[in-house]
Amino acid sequence: MIKENNNMITEGRLLLSIVKYFIPILLGGLFQHSYSLVDALIIGNYAGASALAAIDAPYAYIKLLINTFIALSAGSSIVIAQNYGANRKDDVKGAVNGIMIFSVIGGLIISIIGVLLTPQFVEIMLVPKDIVDMCNTYMRIYFSGSIFVFLYNMSSSSLRAIGDSKRPFYYLVFSSMMNIILDLVFVAGLKMGVGGAALATVISQGFSVVLILLRMRSQYGFFIIEKINYSSSLRNLKLSLKLGLPMAFQSILFSVSNMYMQRGINSFGTSSIAGWSICGKSDFLVWSLSETFGVAVCTFVAQNYGAKKIKRTYAAVFHSLWLSLISIGLISVVLYLVIGKISSLFTNDLSAIKYAVYLMQIVAPFYIIYAIGEIFAGAIKGYGQTLAPMIVTLLGTCLFRIGWILYITPLKPDIKTVILGYPLSWIVTTLLMIGVYVVYKKLLKGEKDIIEIET
Numbered sequence: 117m118i119k120e121n122n123n124m125i126t127e128g129r130l131l132l133s134i135v136k137y138f139i140p141i142l143l144g145g146l147f148q149h150s151y152s153l154v155d156a157l158i159i160g161n162y163a164g165a166s167a168l169a170a171i172d173a174p175y176a177y178i179k180l181l182i183n184t185f186i187a188l189s190a191g192s193s194i195v196i197a198q199n200y201g202a203n204r205k206d207d208v209k210g211a212v213n214g215i216m217i218f219s220v221i222g223g224l225i226i227s228i229i230g231v232l233l234t235p236q237f238v239e240i241m242l243v244p245k246d247i248v249d250m251c252n253t254y255m256r257i258y259f260s261g262s263i264f265v266f267l268y269n270m271s272s273s274s275l276r277a278i279g280d281s282k283r284p285f286y287y288l289v290f291s292s293m294m295n296i297i298l299d300l301v302f303v304a305g306l307k308m309g310v311g312g313a314a315l316a317t318v319i320s321q322g323f324s325v326v327l328i329l330l331r332m333r334s335q336y337g338f339f340i341i342e343k344i345n346y347s348s349s350l351r352n353l354k355l356s357l358k359l360g361l362p363m364a365f366q367s368i369l370f371s372v373s374n375m376y377m378q379r380g381i382n383s384f385g386t387s388s389i390a391g392w393s394i395c396g397k398s399d400f401l402v403w404s405l406s407e408t409f410g411v412a413v414c415t416f417v418a419q420n421y422g423a424k425k426i427k428r429t430y431a432a433v434f435h436s437l438w439l440s441l442i443s444i445g446l447i448s449v450v451l452y453l454v455i456g457k458i459s460s461l462f463t464n465d466l467s468a469i470k471y472a473v474y475l476m477q478i479v480a481p482f483y484i485i486y487a488i489g490e491i492f493a494g495a496i497k498g499y500g501q502t503l504a505p506m507i508v509t510l511l512g513t514c515l516f517r518i519g520w521i522l523y524i525t526p527l528k529p530d531i532k533t534v535i536l537g538y539p540l541s542w543i544v545t546t547l548l549m550i551g552v553y554v555v556y557k558k559l560l561k562g563e564k565d566i567i568e569i570e571t
Contacts (some may be wrong), residue, residue, distance in 0.1 A: 125279050125416055126201055126423045131435050132411060138439075139282040142408040143289075146400070153290075155313040156462055157396045158299045160571040163309045165390040165465040168245075170250035170310050172393035174380040178255065180371035181230050182262055185222040187271050187367035191359030194500060195352055196277035197415050201422030208339065210348030212274045215356055217349070219270040224261030230259025236456035242382045244389070254310040259319030267325045271332055275416060283331060300323075362506035363497075369514035370519065376521045380534040388531055390463065391471025398476065399459045399483070401447050405485040409436050410494035417498025426560055433553075434497045438488045452480040475535050482539035489546035492553045499560070504552045512545030 125133060147413035160168040193214035199207040234255045243251050269395075295316050302312025381392050417431040453456075456477040459469040493505045520537040 126425060126428070127418045130416075130428060130431050134416065134432065134439075137279070137281050137415070138408060140285040141276060141411055142404060143285050145207050146404050149564075153397050154296050154299050155317065155398055156393065158303045158308060158463040159313055160390075160394075161305075162304045165468045166386055167310050168393055168463060168468075169252055169386045169389035170247040171254050171313065172215070173243045173378070173382055173389050174234075174238055174241055174255055174395065175396075176371055176375040177241060178230075178258060180368065180375065181226050182265055183367045183371060183504075184364050185219075185226055185266060187360060187363040188425075191361075191363065191502065191520075192270070192352075192356035193273045193277045193414070193416050194359055194497060194502070196274055196357045196420035197498075198422035198500065199352075200278045201419035206345065206348055207352055208278065210438065211352035211356060213345075214331075214349035214353030214497070215270055215274070216267070218357075219266040220263065220351060223266035226262045226266070227259055229257050230262060234259070235347060240379075242397035244380050244382065244386050247386060248308045254314045257311055257314035257318060261322060264318065264321040264325045268321055268328065271325070271328045273411075274452050275328075275332065275552075276411065278336075279417075280364050281356050281413075286330065287324045287327045287331075289468070291320045294323060295320035328551055334549055354462055359500065359502045362502040366506040366509045373517035374515040376518050376536065380521050380525060380537075381531065384531050384534075387465065387467040388471050390465065390468035391459075392535075394459050394462050394468065394472040395476045395479070397462065398455060398472070398482075399451055402444055402451075402483045403445070405440065405444055406483075406490045407558045409440050409487060410490035412436065413491050414498040417495050418500070421499055430557070433491060436491050437488065440491060441484060444466070444484050444487045448480045448483045448536050452477055455480075457491070473533070475531070478532060478535050479539055482542055485539070485546050486542040489542060490547045492549040493547070496553055496556060499556065501556060504556070505549065506554060508545060508548040511543045512548045516541045516544055 125137065155171060159171060160210055190212050195211045196208055199211060215284045234252055238248055238251050238255070272287075274282055275281070298316035298319055299313060302316050307314060308315070381388055413432055413436050417429040420426075420428040422434065455467065456473045459472040462472075463469065493508075496505050498501075517537050520540070521534070525533050525537075
């Protein structure tokens with residue numbers, strides 16, 4: 117059952133609490149990214165550069181469908197964290213039960229849409245003809261198990277929202293080990309190619325979901341049918357979706373802009389796709405850290421805001437910023453210097469390796485800018501303000517990237533021009549996000565003064 121509300125997020129030494137909360141989420145994120153990393157390593161070495169390109173060419177389409185529903189449900193993390201910070205136990209259960217039911221329905225819908233529309237989206241994405249069949253195979257198998265992706269993300273984010281970041285990590289370790297073993301069996305052993313890699317991912321995520329749901333039911337009392345308060349679940353689901361709608365719209369726009377970017381990359385052929393895929397797998401530490409800082413800040417801000425500890429929310433943002441500057445700055449330098457050696461682990465295709473080195477050295481100096489934007493976005497969402505980050509992402513990322521591909525790239529149609537759209541959009545988005553945070557912080561000052569007078 118849910119314990120009395122005495123947790124490290126709202127009490128005690130803040131920096132130590134952030135680190136303790138942060139590490140399991142980071143490790144979990146690393147293992148989650150290892151799914152695609154292991155797929156790429158095994159496919160690149162046992163099925164070739166074309167197969168490696170086949171799992172990356174349609175990636176923006178996969179993200180469009182899956183991340184839309186995940187983002188729509190992401191408002192539940194804010195609702196759960198704020199209820200937990202305010203010690204409203206029944207509402208915590210209601211929010212968790214409601215969003216999990218929604219995830220089952222959403223997962224089934226995305227599975228059907230994804231499988232049926234795969235050929236059309238492969239065509240839209242300008243996938244080279246030599247890898248079209250492999251793309252179709254990978255995507256259809258992946259989408260058939262998308263319900264597991266939904267359920268895992270929702271259950272793990274629910275646990276993290278109440279301060280439990282360790283158990284999702286434990287189950288991810290188990291799932292990742294299974295994924296590696298199945299990859300070796302299906303791809304290296306049975307020579308199933310991209311289909312084997314997709315099947316390994318679906319099976320391993322399915323096992324992870326079963327384990328985490330059983331734990332949530334036994335320890336916290338979630339999902340016990342006869343004890344579900346459907347009125348509370350529906351009320352909290354409505355609030356979660358209200359907060360999630362801007363994030364879902366943001367996710368759709370973000371994915372659409374990335375589809376335009378990926379189309380631009382795809383137009384330069386299979387080697388460019390493989391090279392960009394290697395970059396995307398090599399920098400997984402950057403994305404894991406950035407996502408983890410965003411999740412951690414959102415949770416710390418939400419719970420402390422719910423507990424009316426406004427100053428503590430500011431401190432959480434400050435600590436996250438300097439931690440990200442050190443960690444992501446170091447990783448960026450390493451990637452810039454050794455990307456050539458890293459690329460050779462994925463493939464011996466010299467053309468793909470050349471593209472990977474060239475593209476990584478364009479984007480690596482700007483990774484820290486992206487991370488800073490994620491931290492400020494997480495803080496704003498933690499205060500329950502999800503509309504502002506959506507508008508910022510719409511302007512600074514989505515519209516900027518689409519405009520870049522449509523109007524700037526034709527002026528100098530080479531892959532460097534295409535890729536520059538990424539770091540430039542990070543700069544614009546981060547500057548706008550900082551501006552929104554500064555404005556909202558000024559608005560909170562009056563609220564903080566009122567709380568201090570009352571106490």
